[in-house]
Amino acid sequence: MKIPDTEVIIIGAGFSGIAAAKKLHEAGISFIILEARDRIGGRVYTNYLKEDLYVDLGGQWIGPTQDRMYELCKEYGISYFETYDEGKNVLNLRGKIRTYKGIIPKMDPISLINLDILMRKLERMARQINVHSPWSHPKAPKWDQMTLETFLRKNSKTKSCYEVIKIGCETIFACELNEISLLHALFYIRSGTSLDCLINIKDGAQQHRIVGGMQSIAEAMVAPFHEKIIFNCPIEKIIQGADQLEVISSENSFFAKRVILTVPPPLLKNIDFEPGLSTEKSQLLENYPMGRVGKCFMIYDTPFWREDNYSGQVVSDDPLTHQTLFDCSPVDGKYGILMGFTIGNRADEYFGRSEEDRKKRMISQLVQYFGERAKNPIQYIDFTMSDETWSQGCYAGLMPIGAWSNWRDAYRKPEGNLHFAGTEAATVWHGYIEGAVRAGEAAASEIIELKKKEKI
Numbered sequence: 001m002k003i004p005d006t007e008v009i010i011i012g013a014g015f016s017g018i019a020a021a022k023k024l025h026e027a028g029i030s031f032i033i034l035e036a037r038d039r040i041g042g043r044v045y046t047n048y049l050k051e052d053l054y055v056d057l058g059g060q061w062i063g064p065t066q067d068r069m070y071e072l073c074k075e076y077g078i079s080y081f082e083t084y085d086e087g088k089n090v091l092n093l094r095g096k097i098r099t100y101k102g103i104i105p106k107m108d109p110i111s112l113i114n115l116d117i118l119m120r121k122l123e124r125m126a127r128q129i130n131v132h133s134p135w136s137h138p139k140a141p142k143w144d145q146m147t148l149e150t151f152l153r154k155n156s157k158t159k160s161c162y163e164v165i166k167i168g169c170e171t172i173f174a175c176e177l178n179e180i181s182l183l184h185a186l187f188y189i190r191s192g193t194s195l196d197c198l199i200n201i202k203d204g205a206q207q208h209r210i211v212g213g214m215q216s217i218a219e220a221m222v223a224p225f226h227e228k229i230i231f232n233c234p235i236e237k238i239i240q241g242a243d244q245l246e247v248i249s250s251e252n253s254f255f256a257k258r259v260i261l262t263v264p265p266p267l268l269k270n271i272d273f274e275p276g277l278s279t280e281k282s283q284l285l286e287n288y289p290m291g292r293v294g295k296c297f298m299i300y301d302t303p304f305w306r307e308d309n310y311s312g313q314v315v316s317d318d319p320l321t322h323q324t325l326f327d328c329s330p331v332d333g334k335y336g337i338l339m340g341f342t343i344g345n346r347a348d349e350y351f352g353r354s355e356e357d358r359k360k361r362m363i364s365q366l367v368q369y370f371g372e373r374a375k376n377p378i379q380y381i382d383f384t385m386s387d388e389t390w391s392q393g394c395y396a397g398l399m400p401i402g403a404w405s406n407w408r409d410a411y412r413k414p415e416g417n418l419h420f421a422g423t424e425a426a427t428v429w430h431g432y433i434e435g436a437v438r439a440g441e442a443a444a445s446e447i448i449e450l451k452k453k454e455k456i
C-alpha cells in the first residue's frame with residue numbers, strides 16, 4: 001500500500017470525522033481518514049433490506065435547533081419527513097394498558113401534577129447550566145455528587161410519576177439512571193436545548209427522519225473525497241514526534257502534522273499514545289462508560305395500527321422488553337415498521353436471549369398493544385451497538401458522579417498536535433449527530449486557524 005503524504009489524519013469516519021474532513025477539504029488542507037470498519041457512518045448505520053425498504057439501526061432523527069443537520073440536508077438536496085405522530089399513544093404500567101394523547105401519559109391526578117412539577121424543575125435547573133462549563137454552576141458540586149436516579153426518586157411522590165419519568169429519561173440518556181450524575185443530565189438537557197425538545201416528536205429531537213436513511217447524508221458528504229478514506233484500518237498507536245505524528249495500525253504507519261480523533265471514549269482509551277495523554281484525559285477515560293441501547297424493528301406489509309388511530313408510540317415498564325416504541329415506517333407508508341428501544345439492564349437481558357425469543361417477545365408485546373394483526377410481521381430485525389467492537393455502546397459516553405467536577409473539559413482539549421472531536425466533545429447537541437458534526441467542524445477549524453498563524 002502506498003502511504004499518502006498528508007497534513008492531517010482523521011481517525012474515524014462517523015459524522016464527526018466526515019464533517020471535519022469536509023471542512024478541511026473545503027479549506028484545501030490535505031487529509032486522509034482512517035476507519036476501523038468497512039463502512040462510513042459509525043454510530044449511524046442504515047441497513048437497506050430491499051431497494052425500497054431500509055431501517056436506521058443507529059441514529060435516525062433530527063429536530064429543531066439542529067441547524068447543521070438541516071443545512072446539510074439543504075446542501076445535498078436530501079429530503080426529510082415528519083415522524084408519524086397522530087392518534088393514541090399507549091402506556092403499559094405494571095401490566096395495565098391505557099391509551100393517551102399528547103406527551104404526558106394518562107395517570108392519576110396526583111401523579112400527573114407531580115410529573116409536571118418535576119419536569120419543570122429539571123427544565124429550570126438545566127436552563128441555568130453553561131454548556132461550555134457545567135462545573136461552574138454554584139450548585140455543580142452538589143449536583144455532580146448525586147445520580148439522576150437519586151434526584152428523580154427524591155422528587156417523585158408517587159410510584160407512577162417515578163416510573164414514567166424513569167422510562168422517559170432512560171430513552172433520552174440510554175442508560176440506567178444511576179450511571180450518570182444529575183449534573184451530566186442537566187448539561188445534556190441544556191445542550192439539546194430543553195427537556196421538552198429532547199422528549200418531543202413535534203418541535204423536538206424526534207421530529208424528522210431522512211428519506212433514504214440517515215446514512216445517505218454521510219454518503220453525500222464523503223462523495224467528493226471518498227478515495228481519501230482507508231477502511232479496515234483500526235489505529236492502535238500514535239507517536240507524537242517533534243515535527244510529525246506517526247499513526248500506527250496493525251499493518252501500516254501513516255504520518256501527518258496533526259491528528260483529529262473522533263473515536264468514542266472507550267476506544268480512545270485503547271489507543272496507545274506516546275507520550276501518554278494528559279493525566280486528566282487519561283483519568284477521565286478510565287471513568288467514561290458508554291450508554292447501552294438496542295433497536296428492535298418489527299416490519300409489516302402495512303402500518304395497520306394507524307387504521308385504528310394508534311400513533312405506534314408506547315411507553316412501557318415491562319422489564320422484559322422495550323421502554324419505548326415508535327412508528328418508523330417509510331415516508332410513503334408502503335411498509336409498516338414499529339421500532340422499540342430496549343435500554344440499560346433491559347437491553348442486556350433482552351440481547352442475552354436468542355433472536356427467536358427476542359422476536360417472540362416483541363410480537364407478544366405488540367399484540368397486547370395493537371391487536372392480532374401484529375402477529376404476522378414480514379420480518380424482525382434488531383441491533384445493538386454495545387456488541388460492536390468499534391462503538392462499544394451508545395448513544396454516547398456517560399459522565400458518572402464527579403466526572404464533570406474532576407475532569408471538566410479535559411475530553412475536548414487538544415494535546416500537542418492531537419485534536420479531539422466526536423459527539424462527546426460537543427457542547428451543543430452533545431450525544432447527537434448534530435453534536436458530532438459540530439465537534440468535527442470545530443476540530444477542523446482549530447487546525448485551519450493554526451495553519452493561518454503558521455503562514456504569518
Ligand SMILES: Cc1cc2nc3c(=O)[nH]c(=O)nc-3n(C[C@H](O)[C@H](O)[C@H](O)COP(=O)(O)OP(=O)(O)OC[C@H]3O[C@@H](n4cnc5c(N)ncnc54)[C@H](O)[C@@H]3O)c2cc1C
Pocket residue numbers: 011012013014015016017034035036037040041042043044057058059060061062233234235236262263264267271293294295385390391393394395396421422423424431432433434436
Ligand atoms: C441506536 C442509536 C440511536 C441513536 N439515535 C439518534 C438519533 O435519532 N438522533 C441523533 O442525533 N443521534 C442519535 N444517536 C447518536 C448518534 O448516532 C451519535 O451521537 C453520532 O453518530 C456519533 O458520531 P461520531 O462521529 O461522534 O462517532 P461514531 O459514529 O462512533 O464514529 C467514530 C468512528 O470511529 C471508528 N473507530 C473507532 N475506533 C477506531 C480506531 N481505533 N481506529 C479507526 N477508527 C476507529 C468507528 O468505527 C466509527 O466509524 C443514536 C445512536 C445510536 C447508536
